[in-house]
Amino acid sequence: MSDQDKQEQRRKIEALTDELQAIRRDIHKHPETAYEENRTADIVAERLESWGLDVHRGLGGTGVVGTLRKGDSNRAVGFRADMDALFIQEKNTFDHRSVHDGKMHACGHDGHTTMLLGAARYLSESERFNGVLHFIFQPAEEGEAGAKAMIDDGLFDLFPCDAVYGLHNMPGIEAGHIGLRAGPILAASDRWTAEFRGSGGHGSMPHKGTDPTVAAAQFITAMQTIVSRNVDPIDTGAISVGHITGGDPGSLNIIPSDVLVGGTARSFSDSTRDLIERRLGEVAEAIAGAHSCEVDVSYVRGYPATVNWREQTEIATRAAEAAVGAARTDPNLNPLPGGEDFSFMLQQVPGCYAFIGNGFGEPDEFVHAPRYDFNDEIISSGVNYWVELAETELDDMS
Ligand SMILES: [Zn+2]
Numbered sequence: 001m002s003d004q005d006k007q008e009q010r011r012k013i014e015a016l017t018d019e020l021q022a023i024r025r026d027i028h029k030h031p032e033t034a035y036e037e038n039r040t041a042d043i044v045a046e047r048l049e050s051w052g053l054d055v056h057r058g059l060g061g062t063g064v065v066g067t068l069r070k071g072d073s074n075r076a077v078g079f080r081a082d083m084d085a086l087f088i089q090e091k092n093t094f095d096h097r098s099v100h101d102g103k104m105h106a107c108g109h110d111g112h113t114t115m116l117l118g119a120a121r122y123l124s125e126s127e128r129f130n131g132v133l134h135f136i137f138q139p140a141e142e143g144e145a146g147a148k149a150m151i152d153d154g155l156f157d158l159f160p161c162d163a164v165y166g167l168h169n170m171p172g173i174e175a176g177h178i179g180l181r182a183g184p185i186l187a188a189s190d191r192w193t194a195e196f197r198g199s200g201g202h203g204s205m206p207h208k209g210t211d212p213t214v215a216a217a218q219f220i221t222a223m224q225t226i227v228s229r230n231v232d233p234i235d236t237g238a239i240s241v242g243h244i245t246g247g248d249p250g251s252l253n254i255i256p257s258d259v260l261v262g263g264t265a266r267s268f269s270d271s272t273r274d275l276i277e278r279r280l281g282e283v284a285e286a287i288a289g290a291h292s293c294e295v296d297v298s299y300v301r302g303y304p305a306t307v308n309w310r311e312q313t314e315i316a317t318r319a320a321e322a323a324v325g326a327a328r329t330d331p332n333l334n335p336l337p338g339g340e341d342f343s344f345m346l347q348q349v350p351g352c353y354a355f356i357g358n359g360f361g362e363p364d365e366f367v368h369a370p371r372y373d374f375n376d377e378i379i380s381s382g383v384n385y386w387v388e389l390a391e392t393e394l395d396d397m398s
């Protein structure tokens with residue numbers, strides 16, 4: 001594409017900003033949580049239909065897919081945005097603050113939905129790609145696995161994709177900059193508990209029983225060796241205790257018969273995830289046994305690690321460089337220990353998940369904080385990224 005054409009494209013996308021900002025603020029004002037994104041899905045579906053896309057609703061609950069076909073190629077690419085809000089009481093005072101008590105768009109999914117709508121709007125009038133684009137608007141990213149619900153409901157059977165891409169805003173990265181990396185970019189996020197049981201007894205006569213408090217205490221220190229002694233030093237993980245209960249503060253002379261320890265485990269590869277799960281069980285059992293106690297360990301797997309595919313990361317990097325410039329693209333972003341259900345899509349289809357900088361707000365303006373707000377200044381950068389990605393993936397010339 002000539003420089004002049006490129007400038008024309010930028011100008012047309014910039015011209016959509018007011019309309020897109022109004023959509024973004026309207027969605028922000030009316031946040032909807034997991035699987036209740038009906039109003040948001042209405043807005044998405046109505047807009048997509050008005051721009052001539054084929055629209056499929058009700059996939060995985062409230063999910064929406066809009067399809068755009070140009071030319072004769074059957075190569076198909078999926079672009080995904082999430083639509084759900086969080087159970088947080090918003091503390092912002094601006095006009096577009098949440099009108100729903102206890103719910104707010106504190107993770108910027110209002111912005112994700114808007115940027116992807118902007119791309120659909122622009123690309124519906126573009127002839128610069130050859131193939132099929134599926135615009136995937138999913139419910140329930142926040143802990144309720146809406147991506148998996150859409151996959152289980154036949155997302156990639158009904159809309160086969162050769163590649164799939166996701167984009168998330170991120171405070172602490174310069175506004176409009178894009179960061180990504182090949183390989184793991186977000187962690188697997190799991191929960192575990194270990195319940196130690198002994199006879200308990202009178203605190204004055206510990207020799208008459210078995211004491212689960214000693215077993216639990218030794219377990220808490222011993223499990224710290226799983227990451228430091230068992231995980232490969234060039235891989236990484238995190239295991240933290242978030243909860244301990246046992247006994248009664250009103251009965252300090254009683255050795256309890258039950259002590260519950262629980263926490264979170266993060267990892268960036270399947271092998272480390274398996275290892276952490278196995279070793280937590282082994283360490284707990286061995287220590288319980290050493291103290292003539294018993295233990296029940298439960299390990300609940302949440303979202304898997306979000307692992308970017310190499311080839312699609314190179315494509316996404318080229319698109320980001322074309323959209324915001326090489327100086328504003330970081331292809332070696334450090335992985336973050338948060339979790340994302342886009343990981344389920346990347347287990348099925350090659351693809352890449354990237355971050356777009358939301359800029360530097362106050363310290364309490366991080367995602368999931370009650371004063372967070374998606375930065376409307378980055379809408380056009382996000383739209384440009386999606387458009388460049390469509391044109392790179394479905395190149396008219398190839
Ligand atoms: Zn979030």
Ligand SMILES: [Zn+2]
Binds near residue numbers: 109141168
């Ligand atoms: Zn999010």
